[in-house]
Amino acid sequence: MRNVKYLLVGIYFGTVLTKSEAISWLRIQEMFRFQSFHMYGIIMSAIATAMIGVLLLKLFKIKTAEGTTLDIPKKEFRFKAYLFGGTIFGLGWAVTGACPGPLYALLGAGNLVIVVTLFGALLGTLLYSVLRSRLPH
Amino acid sequence: MLEILSAPWPWYVSGPLIGIMVPLLLWMGNKKFGVSSSFRTICAMCTPPKSVADYLNYDWKSETWNLFLMIGIIAGGYIGFNVIGSNSNVPLSQAAIDQLSQQGVTDFYNLLPADFFSWDALLTWKGFLRIFAGGILIGFGTRYADGCTSGHAIFGMGTMQWGSMVALIGFFIGGLIVTNFLFSFFF
Numbered sequence: 001m002r003n004v005k006y007l008l009v010g011i012y013f014g015t016v017l018t019k020s021e022a023i024s025w026l027r028i029q030e031m032f033r034f035q036s037f038h039m040y041g042i043i044m045s046a047i048a049t050a051m052i053g054v055l056l057l058k059l060f061k062i063k064t065a066e067g068t069t070l071d072i073p074k075k076e077f078r079f080k081a082y083l084f085g086g087t088i089f090g091l092g093w094a095v096t097g098a099c100p101g102p103l104y105a106l107l108g109a110g111n112l113v114i115v116v117t118l119f120g121a122l123l124g125t126l127l128y129s130v131l132r133s134r135l136p137h
Numbered sequence: 138m139l140e141i142l143s144a145p146w147p148w149y150v151s152g153p154l155i156g157i158m159v160p161l162l163l164w165m166g167n168k169k170f171g172v173s174s175s176f177r178t179i180c181a182m183c184t185p186p187k188s189v190a191d192y193l194n195y196d197w198k199s200e201t202w203n204l205f206l207m208i209g210i211i212a213g214g215y216i217g218f219n220v221i222g223s224n225s226n227v228p229l230s231q232a233a234i235d236q237l238s239q240q241g242v243t244d245f246y247n248l249l250p251a252d253f254f255s256w257d258a259l260l261t262w263k264g265f266l267r268i269f270a271g272g273i274l275i276g277f278g279t280r281y282a283d284g285c286t287s288g289h290a291i292f293g294m295g296t297m298q299w300g301s302m303v304a305l306i307g308f309f310i311g312g313l314i315v316t317n318f319l320f321s322f323f324f
Binding site for chain 1: 142145146147148149150151152153154155156157158159160161162163164165166167168169172173175176177179180189190191192193201202203205206207208209210211212213214215216217218219221227229230232233236237242245247248249250253254255256258259266267268269270271272273274275276277278279280281282283284285286287288289290291292293294295296297298300301303304305306307308309310311312313314315316317319323
């Protein structure tokens, strides 16, 4: 199946997230209290690596594995949505100590109570889809 | 060798390994690295097409790759924790340990301190807010902002879509509000 490769990539990502402790509530509290460089180091070096990788792909005009031209998907910039949505997510990130990727990794690592958080996230998504037209974007 | 693997990985190893996800997924098929989109896909899958808001009425079948990624992440969590897991406390700074101890943490070993995250915690109002409402904030916020840390910080900034910086600032505003003003509300 065409999508199995994404499963493998997910396994890789989940393993790295777990070993990096980016999924630890303790590390996230530490981050929001500026008590360690650890999480900032992860985020900044991840961004730098991503940038270098993307630039290399463009520089060498690498085609995708499917043979198509590289075409970076654009995220539609919406200032208010980014700021308000981002802040709301940030509240949740500090409370649970996790963002979406870590939520899944935590589940796999045996923290089964996190399934409640994931249900909450799905409910939040439903709420957003219903309220969307009334929210500033 | 196993000791190197079983200790927590330093930021300068895990950061770059995470960053690789961006060019990797682009190379694999022009895929936009991000995890919160899986919430949208799952909701769309579970609701009949015409009965719901426009937001969930889209071609989710072309985005199922992110569900495979999600399942992989769950498996990766299992592997990272059980197969190459560590046997020691999370190596926090002393300042963090001191402050968190004052705020009620006694469990510094688990990724989620047992003091605050357990099935029993759900039976208290604060615990329910923390574990369930925290999730609602994550789902609502990431979909409103159209991305989470992976999608905006790593992918957005990594592909030089600087608008993502606004989202990242939002993330931190929210996080700092909870940690500095609302902590006792949830803990």
